[in-house]
Amino acid sequence: MSLRDALIYDARGQVLRELAAQGFDDWQFHRAATPAEAVALHERGGCRVGIAVFDQALDPIPDPLARLVAEAEVEWVALASPEALMHPVLGPFIVHTFHDYHTLPLDPPRLRVTLGHAHGKAERRHQMRDASLRSSGRFGMTGRSPAMQRLYRQLDKVVGADAPVLLSGESGTGKELVARAIHDYSARADGPFVAMNCAAIPASLIQSELFGHEKGAFTGALQRKIGNIEASDRGVLFLDEIGDLSLELQANLLRFLQEMNVVRLGATRHVDVDTRVVAATHVDLHSAVAHEQFRADLFYRLDVVHLHLPPLRERVEDIALLAHTIFDKYATQHPTPVRGFSDEAVQAMEAHLWPGNVRELINRVRHAMIMSEHRLILPEDLGLAAPVDTPPVMTLQRARTHLDRDMIERSLRQNHCNVSQSARQLGISRVTLYRLMNRLNINP
Template sequence: MSKPKLLIIDDDESIRTQMKWALAQDYEVFLAEDRPSALTVLGREQVAVVTLDLGLPPDPNGAEEGFWALSAILEQNPLAKVVILTGRTEKENALQAVGQGAYDFFLKPVEIDELKVVLRRALHVYQLEHENRMLQQQVCSESFEDMLGNSRQIQEVFASIRKVAPTDASVLIQGESGTGKELAARAIHRLSGRRNGPFVAINCGAIPENLLESELFGHEKGAFTGAHALKKGRIESAQGGTLFLDEIGDLPLPLQVKLLRFLQEQKVVRIGGRQEISTDARVLAATNMDLKQAMQEGRFREDLYYRLGVVVISLPPLREREGDVVFLAQGFLEKCIGDNKKKIKGFTAQALRMIESYSWPGNVRELENRIRRAVIMTGGAMLTPADLELDSTYSQYAGKGLKEARNALEKDFILNAMTKHQGNITRVAAELGISRPTLYELMGKLGIDKKSLLHESKA
């Protein structure tokens, strides 16, 4: 297996040489002394990780040329992870570089073992993002009716849609708010024999009850005060196509009776009229409500439920779609960047971690809206947790019980301290403010193996 590629950019030849020999075992190392030579390497090599000294010629005592180099690197390879090497007196410049898209910074003098840990983490993030990008390109090239996802859960939904679409069966689409119920309904319509007919949607929960009957069934001129002209209802308007009844659980009981009659007879009578009008519309319905519970409580008719749900498709919440959240986030980001013509390179590593750990109660809609808002409002080259309005403390443990969240937090603290102190138990215990026996007890409870951790850090 080929080694990952590392580019070292430094105007000091001795530093370049020392770092090359120290890192050559783990990386295929390339060297550059200035911006032009670095860009030449990047033009011919797919570099994963870059170390960059901001002090480059023609101004080795300043940082301006280093910032230009950072910008050019990320423009040429947005996925590359750039680690800034800087002196303690230039820490502010390093922080500014991170704000402009660098992955991290490392203070000189360089401790090679510590730098290896930082580079390994940067490489891991690069590999994850690269895999996600490849997967996204693969799935986008085979996009399923405006619906994205590669998880087993959503692929099962796609398979159900393909099976039911060519039929005329009524379909009930269930799922939490924001899971894409209307997208599923439109996919069924486009894959059906009615694709050339109208797709007529109505939200049963958004229209006042006294107006809903007229919206669905229409009215004759003079049927009630304000009925100045004949009006066809949504059911008639869907002639030859598909009628989509969103939030069907909010349909009042009297209208449930009339809708059931239409489903049985395929005929409607307008308000104020006597003539039965034959219609030919396929009915798709959607709800985020537990209709079986509503039936038990007398709020929804059992016979209507079985008429609507000849086939039931359940859309999984985003938190249950294994591996889809980062994939979807990358897709939404690329779309929003194009729509808003913004020069954004991607997500920071911390933002990706927050995206993966957040529970997304608003599902796909919330994810897309947060990314769209972040793209519009950010002033940086990389989207951060703050841009996405994801609280790092809460979102990391969202969806966990109190005990599970506490164990996860304790494990994170211990692992970070173990990495920092290279497995020195005495120093780790001192930093955490606990005794060595207590630390060993916690490590056992949380499943932390010191030997495997040390082996990983030296790999």
Template sequence: MHPVVAEPRRLLVIEPCEECRGLFPSLQKAGWLVEARALGEQVHHPCQVGMLCVHSGVESRLDELRAIILASSAEWVAVVRPEDMSSAKVRDFISEWFFDFHTKPVDLERLLVTLGRACGMAHLREHSDKYLADHSHELLGESASIRAVRRLLEKLGPTDTPVLVRGESGTGKELVANTLHRLSARARQPLVAINCGAIPENLIQSELFGHEKGAFTGAHQRKIGRIESADGGTLFLDEIGDLPLEMQANLLRFLQEMTIERVGGTKPINVDVRVIAATHINLEEAVAKGTFREDLYYRLNVLQVQMPSLRERLLDLPQLAHHFASVFSEEAGRRPRRFSQAALLAMTAHGWPGNVRELANRVRRGLVVAEGRQIEAEDLGLERTSKLPPVLGTLEEYKLQAERQAIGDALLQYSQNLSQAARALGVSRPTLYRLLHKHQLSWAGLDIRDAGS
């Protein structure tokens, strides 16, 4: 086996005081690459950990510091004089934005432990961010149901065949349409979406097919409809079950002939689109009641994707919640927060009638109102519960989740010594390396120069 070489651990120190500068040789001896910057300098320096030396002049520049922290992926540690902690503004700022803090005089050994833990947390956050970036379509999760959907989309994406996406409101049907378009040969062409239930009945003909100048009162110029504007690309018809019967006949004619006529026009226009439709209602029942055309149903329902409700994929709740916390944190002007165990338990016990859309909205609320370092059940508008969660997945899924959690906890606790992490887990160091690779956990940059190994 080739020896594993640790990447250097980088520490950016802003506004270093004389005492902090005196620590630099010891920090470098411990394996840190230390870079010092004044607050007014360009401080966008790649690092795993940032350290701020708080002094009286910093309090008036907290907005500037907040922007620096938001722009970095590092974890931050504050060094502060005891008397400065009497300022509520400073206390709130440190509580909101920093991984930990040390008061002067600084205990070097304690600081080294803090920096090591912060570095481990930064690597875990970096891995999570990369994972989310690689899954930007937001069809996240490791439950069997969502993995089956992703596999199906990989097969359906390259085809030009119509797809009907079914599922409750808020399950992510529009995300399915985005993914199918991205995976198709039409990906460079437009994806045009229209909500069939959100357009007034007297306007939907013009919205879909367009109109010529003078076609009706107020038609002062030609309008290109949604279908024509999607030419060469994908047309997404959301809530197709809400389309009026008269428009269903017009849409069926277009699907059969792939030509349209603008309102007030007489010339047929060829349009080449791939059609994806979505609905939350039972179309079979609608056909039986006569509110949806049977021939249109068969024209649209060639390939089908069934989106699971959030209740059917509770195993994915933590990952989805953390994803939304990361997405909305910048909007709220706050660092991403983790969820307390009570919050996770409350989320598991909740019925989620609004599905993933409801989860996103509750997390957005939680980020705004949370006052502690974690988002609590009350911040999400949920009641605390002591009820044990239901079985969320298969035994294999539980094993994988538990294995990954144990490795992550060990890396945080023993971020400077991989041999100790392996011993704590009861495995050999080569086995730990294989587990890190298996779970795609980032550990590069951790100090693995283990004494006595």
């Protein structure tokens, strides 16, 4: 008989002794007498079910215990005295956070059924999570959409090529996440990753931040400072919002990329630097070059490899997966009675255009987790209107599918369902047409 493990927080140990006397032989209980011991037992892993005994009122609730019970990995059952259930702090905590609760004294048959159901639910959640992790994405990113699959294929080639990379895409699409992936999955992974937002640093300080300075180089330079370029030696330098650099600094950066050495402000000695530059921008650098706002020679130095990050509205298939990933991440950090998303919330998220992209999604999900008064997040918790007969967002992939189906069906009608004539009319082979008809579920 295989034993099922359960963590039991039982300060006095009385309930554990009763369980042993009642013949729960198919369970192995691991007792913790304090919240700290419960956390330590949980970190060892293996328990899918937790039991918390509240045989008297507990106020305040110890923070380690509150965080532990909020963990999504374990299904918790409370065994509570009537006094504990009526307590203004402990009672709501039990009702909103636990999988189930039983009023003491112990009811062994009912508890056996509850523990079995909790264990089965936890096992199913782990199976679902493992399957999701295996197929949810790559390079530390989340997404299964065609747009993300294309990005993964590009990254497969980019991480092994030690050349400058230019990332473009709207604000909030995850450009720094991609830059970190280029670092973490490349031969430079053991070197530093230095990130610098060119738009967030005052113009008077950028020169020093990039190239460093010597003591006394200017008023306030009280000691030598290593610049970000030099600090990224043998690693990756990520320059976010590169389009905001002044033309003067663009010239200095170009000189570095040509010679791969820097001169600190106030110094004369050249310092060789071996770094890979990854730059990012949300503006159109082609247009900036045409309007003489960005140097063409620097653009071509940076644009050796160009990756465009798709906005969230072009990867609608990933929205629910991203939302659940964000929820799981923050649910382990902050106790919350919320257990997930309602179907209406998922539909509202998929209908929203997300001008702030993934950054906006993270913000809305975290807000809903904190402020929602429901067990499942609703559209209004996210600050979104519930969709009313809202048509699905037309992605490029869906548009192509609709166009393919329309053209094939029209050709088949014109040619009286003659597949050979339709294939010639469409300019494709008969085998290709049959394959498309099968994929689009078109019956001639």
